[in-house]
Amino acid sequence: MQTFLRFARAIAAAALLCAVAAPAEAQVLGPAPEGCTDEVLPSGARIRLCIPRRGWNGDLLVWAHGYVSPLQPLDFYSFSFPEGFNPQEAALSRGFAFATTSYRRNGLAILPGVEDVRQLVAAFRARAAPAHTYLFGVSEGGLVTTLSLERYPELYSGGLAMCGPIGSFREQLNYFGDFRALFDTFFPGVLPGSAIQIPPEVIAGWFTVYLPKVQAAIAANPSAARQLVRTAKAAFDPDDPETIATTIVSVLQFNIFATNDAVEQLGGNPYDNRGRLYFGSHDDLLLNLRVERFAASARALRSVAEHETTGDVSLPLVTLHTTLDPIVPYWHEPLYLLKVDTSDRGVVVPLPVHRYGHCALTNEEILGSLKLLLALGR
Template sequence: MKTTMKWAGAGMLLAAGLSPAAAFDTAAEIPPVSTACPQNVGEGTTCLAGRDSAGAFYLIAMPKAWNGDLVLHSHGGPFLGAPTAKRVAEDLERWSVMPRLGYAWAASSYRQGGVAVTAAAEDTERLRQLFIDKVARPKHVWLHGQSWGASVAAKGAELFTEGRPYDAVLLTAGVLGGGTRSYDFRLDLRVVYQYLCHNHPLPTETQYPLNIGLPTDAKLTQHELARRVDDCLGLDKPAAQRSAEQAAKVKTLVDVIHIPERSIASHLNWATWHFQDVVQKRTGGASPFGNAGVVYAGSADDAALNAGVLRYTADAKAVATLAADADLSGRIPVPVLTVHAIHDPTAVVELQDSFGRAMAAAGREAALVQTYTGDRDHSYLSDPTYAALMEALSAWATQGKKPTAEGVAAGCEKARAALGATCKFEPGFTPKPLDTRVPPRAKP
């Protein structure tokens, strides 16, 4: 589309100085085509869509009054199944604040579904190069990752460093404990749920190790699992209408696993089908998840619970495979700014402590600023929250003004005048270590 956009850059940027293995042949990419924009992206915004050579769909939004910068977005999930254009359209609608603030915005659906962090990071980097070759050369590239996409963005920022393709990184509601640690609590949920409910699997069904999620040929549907959960826990009813037994089981899960009641069903789904994806498609049929030696606490009878739950040992090769793909080294050479809701029901806030430790271990502690809000949501906080974060990140990368949590909070209040909504930053908050919420376990 360079011939139709007056702000388009000339020529092709070849891999921004990346090693040959990281270079993508942008000359082979088909230029994007104009498409209708989702609602609320700002008057005059132009949207472009396409599918890259690896099979990933992508969507680009160019605001009428472009500030010259690009927000390169890594979406969360991960979603299972084939990629779809709908996925990126939904993300643009959710993150429409970015083009409304004047940023160009681009996101990839990734070439495949499932828990594949490095591949998703490659797809995101391919889109950056495609954007520069086919659309425009931005002044700055801000790499943004949301939820699981934060681990994608962090991995990409570690992998693609030569030539500084990204000026800075924004990680929001990030699953940032690494693949080998972030999901331990979901195995804990599976085994404690089964101890209480005995219906996933049913006694009449084939018994399989819960740490594989599901066998390859399993016929279980999400609808059927939801029915079983409701039978056992009564989550489909108001708390006052549950039986005493159901109420006691819900309390046990909340107190032992340390997740809110409202997220039990979703985490159980992820501990089923996401674990199946990891084991069957990523780690060769062996599970990287284990709970050997874990001591569970918080139930009415911890001794009985610990004696009764099923135990599994993670496979060493599977752990190494998952670690290579999804663990984070913290070696990010550019500024990193994060935000996390203290009461996030999906990605626990203690994951931020793990990420901070990784950055510190890599000698990059000074390149990280972490902020927290009093929100109870995961997928989106508020427009002024992100406006303040982007302003602070830009000032840090371009002017050397390292932000503070207090300064970002003040910036949010300032942004409210134009954007409305809420600001709930809590500058004094510090997360506890992940081990205080998720029982530690030995890794092979």
């Protein structure tokens, strides 16, 4: 009974999380404040350019937002940080100029995001010449930040990448695919579709029909839920078993809302688990015999390769990441460091935050990381 109550509380918390996140934990920045103008790039991306009318310190902070569902409108997005950190307010209240873009599309928009941010900086420089330009972003925007520093170092003075899939984009996609394939093995028949194809009715009915089914399945079989997160290598807080249900719902939600768009944008299925062995269940042999196998398309893998970081960074890059991140796993950080040539003149400073949650960062942690970046980038 105690285990059931813990999972029931977790399911309620996960439902609240989903109602807020839906599904990307994005928050709209709101109307342009004084000193800001909103425009549209030739690509269709919206941009916001802000210069303090009084007391500008001469530097520019550029914000790269995280993943936003293709079902949402183009807008200027922040992120639902626990303490409500607002990048626009943080920049302008401290004397920085601020710029951001909606990107030209929602959904998988990493490469378009890199280009739109480049054009955003050019549009700002047509109005004023900042002494330094710092790029900072969260989640998908963390990868946009890192790729931007690698590919256009002449535009920036440094960057802060928060909880981004910077170590391996392909392994991030495999992580999402593995989680769904394993969920279908431990909880067969709960969700229609598969790891690589989501029926439209599941997307439309996620909150009203299928999320309740997932919650009920977790509550009815907590042992299978624990085996799922172990075999998928998904993060949860070992001191708080309720986070198991939160992890399951959160990762599945990305599978539901992001999979079809990713397949379309990449030109095919990028997920491949044909040679993967899964460990951590009560019967690994049976699990590996039962789990559905998928083959990635060559075209999709070529597209995925274009999204990969190289580690060739010649500017200061600060990374900030929660160590128990269920959406973008912390293992991206060491994977990225393995790519970096330490003899290069760039400085990569990883800052781990020992906490559960996807970018569950405090205002103090974010502002402290920005302060470090500014010190390194001058």
